[in-house]
Amino acid sequence: MSEKPARKRVVIHEDDVGMSHGANMAFVELSALGHCSSGSVMVPCPWFPETVEIAAKHPALDLGVHLTLTSEQKPYRWRPLTGVSKSSGLTDEYGYFWPTVPQARKAHPDAVEAELRAQIEVAVAAGIDITHFDAHMGTAQMPEFTAIYRKLGAEYGVPVMLPKSLRGYNPASYAGELDYARYDVEIAAMEAAGEAVFDIVLETPWARKTDAKTAYRTMFESIPDGLTFLSLHFNTVGDFETINPPDAHIRTEEYELFATPVIGDWIREFDLDVVGMKVFRDALRAG
Numbered sequence: 001m002s003e004k005p006a007r008k009r010v011v012i013h014e015d016d017v018g019m020s021h022g023a024n025m026a027f028v029e030l031s032a033l034g035h036c037s038s039g040s041v042m043v044p045c046p047w048f049p050e051t052v053e054i055a056a057k058h059p060a061l062d063l064g065v066h067l068t069l070t071s072e073q074k075p076y077r078w079r080p081l082t083g084v085s086k087s088s089g090l091t092d093e094y095g096y097f098w099p100t101v102p103q104a105r106k107a108h109p110d111a112v113e114a115e116l117r118a119q120i121e122v123a124v125a126a127g128i129d130i131t132h133f134d135a136h137m138g139t140a141q142m143p144e145f146t147a148i149y150r151k152l153g154a155e156y157g158v159p160v161m162l163p164k165s166l167r168g169y170n171p172a173s174y175a176g177e178l179d180y181a182r183y184d185v186e187i188a189a190m191e192a193a194g195e196a197v198f199d200i201v202l203e204t205p206w207a208r209k210t211d212a213k214t215a216y217r218t219m220f221e222s223i224p225d226g227l228t229f230l231s232l233h234f235n236t237v238g239d240f241e242t243i244n245p246p247d248a249h250i251r252t253e254e255y256e257l258f259a260t261p262v263i264g265d266w267i268r269e270f271d272l273d274v275v276g277m278k279v280f281r282d283a284l285r286a287g
Helices: 021-033 048-057 109-125 136-141 146-156 170-174 180-192 212-222 248-258 262-269 278-286
Strands: 008-017 038-041 063-067 130-135 200-203 226-232 272-274
Touching: 008 021, 008 063, 021 048, 021 248, 038 130, 063 109, 063 136, 109 130, 109 146, 130 136, 130 146, 130 278, 136 146, 136 170, 146 180, 212 248, 212 262, 248 262, 262 272
Parallel strands: 008 038, 008 226, 008 272, 038 063, 063 130, 200 226
Antiparallel strands: none
């Protein structure tokens, strides 16, 4: 007799909270519907103060920090909290975070640690009950920074989102050459310590060739047994169209679909156990 398959545990996550007002509004609405189980805020972004107000008003929200080392939108940009220093390697010639991951990966590790710590400390000071850390465009998860990322998680007593392998992880596809062995050492340490490691991370289908409903049903169908992280980017209609006109529809159509009952239907159809990151934080703190 074969063993019963592992249950499909899924975190339906909204990245980029705080990047825009629309991202904030989508996070609140979809969390209330049960169609978003966790999110993470970009502390250096202009709409972070609104996120703080939201977190205070809705303390049950599952909210982590989307540790940020890149600023990819044009001309909408953001800067490091630790200030602009050419020696740090954190910024471009105008003092903004680099737009690409390969550029950001050249930053000095000490400067990266100081910046990530500053972002975390601002979130803590703002009263956010941080449930986890993850990384904007995956930069803080890259091999040269993975140990720093994990160390910060341990210091603040929160889980860090990492996939078992960088192979197949979307940010790795645009990150440049990677030292996979260096990354794998950190994953092995996490598994030895009994920390949660995600079997797979599925991201917003940026280049989808179909309508949203078809694309996301395919995503839900593909969720395997084990622990899955859906890295999504919800945004209500009305502001991202001015930030990134050609691609805004990907975020707004994603939001519109997840605001419908079909998401609940798929959760039941595919027997998904939807969880937030707070579950893993509480388990970590309980030892």
